[in-house]
Amino acid sequence: MRLAMRLGPLVIAVLVGLPSTLAGEPSGGSVRAVRLDMGALYVALEYDSRTVPGAHAVLQKFFDAHIPVLPLPKGDIHDRFDPELNVIYWNSTAALQTATDTGAPTGKYVSPALLLLDAINHAVAHSLSPTGYANLSARQVALFGDLEKERAISGLDAGTATGVADVDPILDFSGANGLGNAVAAAMGEPIRTNSIVIFQNGDAVEGVTYVSVADPTWHKN
Numbered sequence: 001m002r003l004a005m006r007l008g009p010l011v012i013a014v015l016v017g018l019p020s021t022l023a024g025e026p027s028g029g030s031v032r033a034v035r036l037d038m039g040a041l042y043v044a045l046e047y048d049s050r051t052v053p054g055a056h057a058v059l060q061k062f063f064d065a066h067i068p069v070l071p072l073p074k075g076d077i078h079d080r081f082d083p084e085l086n087v088i089y090w091n092s093t094a095a096l097q098t099a100t101d102t103g104a105p106t107g108k109y110v111s112p113a114l115l116l117l118d119a120i121n122h123a124v125a126h127s128l129s130p131t132g133y134a135n136l137s138a139r140q141v142a143l144f145g146d147l148e149k150e151r152a153i154s155g156l157d158a159g160t161a162t163g164v165a166d167v168d169p170i171l172d173f174s175g176a177n178g179l180g181n182a183v184a185a186a187m188g189e190p191i192r193t194n195s196i197v198i199f200q201n202g203d204a205v206e207g208v209t210y211v212s213v214a215d216p217t218w219h220k221n
Helices: 002-016 038-049 053-064 112-128 130-138 147-153 179-187
Strands: 069-071 080-082 087-090 094-099 105-110
Touching: 038 053, 038 112, 053 112, 053 179, 080 112, 087 112, 094 112, 112 130, 112 147, 112 179, 130 147, 147 179
Parallel strands: 069 087
Antiparallel strands: 080 087, 094 105
């Protein structure tokens, strides 16, 4: 992938300056430090970037903003952007099962690559307007939890964010609104109407690939 391979060393350079203890999320009072799988990161970014034009713009802004990606250890599947530390946490092998709006499992899974893109979208929004990002995150809505999650996954309709201050730089950024579902549609992943995910036996499906939901190794543990 030209984008990832050209800019990949930048990600490494950003990671080098971070304490190793930041590489894992606290669990039971301790922190497990793990190494970021750069190969998996490149594959995920290539997967995300080969879909819709908006993905290219968001990924380029992500690199330009020097936002590091920190790996989560096996069993920790809470991919997210942390605005306080300005870092992304990502489990490179964990897919999450989607749910209907009533919470029933769908049997369909969001890939680790797309979950990473969701977190990158949030990080880019924060870089464009920290106050706007905070205001969208604070505005609670049904199904998605807050407007920021809805914006990144399915997109905000005109007027939905009326009255939310400092969001114009985020909403005006080309391709970012509803990027999650745009990429999902292009790659054959499930279209999400909510941010509900189903855990199997308290955990996610780990050990998946990034090719497509038709890949026979998709659900391999």
